[in-house]
Amino acid sequence: MTTPTPQRGKSFMPVSIGLGAVYLIAILALVGAVLAASGDGKGGSTAGGTSTVKVSLSEFKISGNLTAPAGKVVLDVSNDGSMDHNLAFEGTKAITKTLSKGATELLDLGELAPGEYELTCTIPGHADSGMKATLTITEAGASGGDAPADGMAAHGGGDTPDYAKMDEDMLATFAAFPAKTEGVGGQLAVPRILEDGTKEFDITAKLAKWEVEPGVVVDAWTYNGTVPGPTIKVDIGDKIRVNFKNELPLNSDIHWHGIETPFGMDGVAPITQDPVKPGGDFTYEFTLDRAYQGMYHPHLHGQMTVPNGMWGVIQAGPTPIVQGRTIAGREVPADVKPVLDLPMVLNDAGVIGLSLNGKSFPATAPIVVNEGDWVSMTYYNEGLLAHPMHLHQFPQLVTARDGFPLDSPFWVDTLNVAPGERYTVMFQATKKGTWVFHCHILNHAERETGMFGMVTAVVVQ
Ligand SMILES: [Cu+2]
Numbered sequence: 001m002t003t004p005t006p007q008r009g010k011s012f013m014p015v016s017i018g019l020g021a022v023y024l025i026a027i028l029a030l031v032g033a034v035l036a037a038s039g040d041g042k043g044g045s046t047a048g049g050t051s052t053v054k055v056s057l058s059e060f061k062i063s064g065n066l067t068a069p070a071g072k073v074v075l076d077v078s079n080d081g082s083m084d085h086n087l088a089f090e091g092t093k094a095i096t097k098t099l100s101k102g103a104t105e106l107l108d109l110g111e112l113a114p115g116e117y118e119l120t121c122t123i124p125g126h127a128d129s130g131m132k133a134t135l136t137i138t139e140a141g142a143s144g145g146d147a148p149a150d151g152m153a154a155h156g157g158g159d160t161p162d163y164a165k166m167d168e169d170m171l172a173t174f175a176a177f178p179a180k181t182e183g184v185g186g187q188l189a190v191p192r193i194l195e196d197g198t199k200e201f202d203i204t205a206k207l208a209k210w211e212v213e214p215g216v217v218v219d220a221w222t223y224n225g226t227v228p229g230p231t232i233k234v235d236i237g238d239k240i241r242v243n244f245k246n247e248l249p250l251n252s253d254i255h256w257h258g259i260e261t262p263f264g265m266d267g268v269a270p271i272t273q274d275p276v277k278p279g280g281d282f283t284y285e286f287t288l289d290r291a292y293q294g295m296y297h298p299h300l301h302g303q304m305t306v307p308n309g310m311w312g313v314i315q316a317g318p319t320p321i322v323q324g325r326t327i328a329g330r331e332v333p334a335d336v337k338p339v340l341d342l343p344m345v346l347n348d349a350g351v352i353g354l355s356l357n358g359k360s361f362p363a364t365a366p367i368v369v370n371e372g373d374w375v376s377m378t379y380y381n382e383g384l385l386a387h388p389m390h391l392h393q394f395p396q397l398v399t400a401r402d403g404f405p406l407d408s409p410f411w412v413d414t415l416n417v418a419p420g421e422r423y424t425v426m427f428q429a430t431k432k433g434t435w436v437f438h439c440h441i442l443n444h445a446e447r448e449t450g451m452f453g454m455v456t457a458v459v460v461q
Pocket of ligand 1: 454
C-alpha cells in the first residue's frame, strides 16, 4: 500500500486516465492557455525622477517588467485576470484595494534603495498559487525600465507562454497520481475507556513538518502532528474527555464546531475559558447526546492556525444515509450499505493551501471501489472559501447538512460547500473507469504547471 488512503480494505491498482479525465485535461489546458495569454508585457518608464512600473495581475501570477532604478517608484497595477486580486508590497503598509476584473490603481512605493522587494497578492490562497513576484531596484543611473515597448520577451519575463511545456506539465501531474507522500492525516483515534465509560483522548497542538504534495514539505500547525488531526468517532450518548496540551508558541483552545456543549466547554478563549498558554493544558469533558458530524479546531487565532492545518473530524453515531427511497426517479435500495464512509475535509489557505484531507493532487487519495458499490462521504469545509465539489458521472445524493438528516434528500452533480458547513452525500459507482472528482473553481484544481489542489478520482474496478 503506497498511497495515503483514508479508505480501508481496498487495494489500489495503477490505472490509465479515463476519457473523463482526458476531457478535463483538454478543457483546463485551454482555460490555462487563455489566462496565460493575457499578460501585459509593457516595461517601466522613468520621468522626473519617478519610475512607473506596470504590473499585471492574473490567475495566478504577477507579471510585468519588474525593474526600476533607485528613487521614487510608482506601480501602475491592473487586474487583467477574471477574479479579484490585490497587490501588497513586502514589509510596508503599501497595498492596493481589492481590484475587481479590469480595475487599475497607482501604488506609490516612495523612495526605494537598490535591492529586491517582494510583491504578493494577499487574497487567501493566491500567493501560494503563484502570485508572488520580485521587484528589482537597480543602482540609480544603471539602465532599468528600458524594455522595448512591445515587451516581446526581451528580458525573458515569461510573457510568452510556453504552450508545449504547459501541455507536458499537465500530463506529468496526471501520470504522477496517486503520488506517495509522507504522513496520513485523520487516523481514527483510539480512546482509553475509563471506569465510568468515559472515552478519553489526548490531543496535543504542535508544529510539525507536513508533506502537502510530493516534495513540498511545509511547517504545519497540527493536532498530534498530522493534517487532518485524529478523527474522534464515538457512539450517541458517549461522554468524552479530551486532554488538550498546547505545545504551540502561542495561546490556543479547541472549539467543537457544531457540537452542543456546556458553556465552559465551547472552546472559545477568552470567553468560555482562559487561553491555554504555550506549555499549558486544558481538559474538555462533555456528552455527545445526539448524532453529530462535527469538526474541531482552534477558535483563538483561528484565521492563521486553521488554514495552517489545525482541524479534525468529530462524529457521534452513524453517518446519515438514505435507504429504501426513490428520489427524483432514482431508487436507493432498502439494503444499501456503503462500502466506504469517507471524510472529505476541504482547505484552501495557509501553508496547507488548496487541498483534500490535507493533501494536494497528485498526493490526494483515490477513492477505490468495485462496480456497483455505494460510498458515503462527508464534506467538512475548514477553508476560507466555498467550493463547488463536482463528481463526474455519479450523482451525489445529499443526505444531511451539518449532520442533520434531510427530510427531502436531493441529487446533485456539483455541491457547493461553504466555510464551516458539512454535507453528507452518498453515491453509487455504477461504471468502471477512473472518474475525476474536483472543486469546480477551475483554478482550485489546476495551475499553469498542471493539475493540483482539490482534485482526486473515483477508481471503479
Ligand atoms: Cu474550490
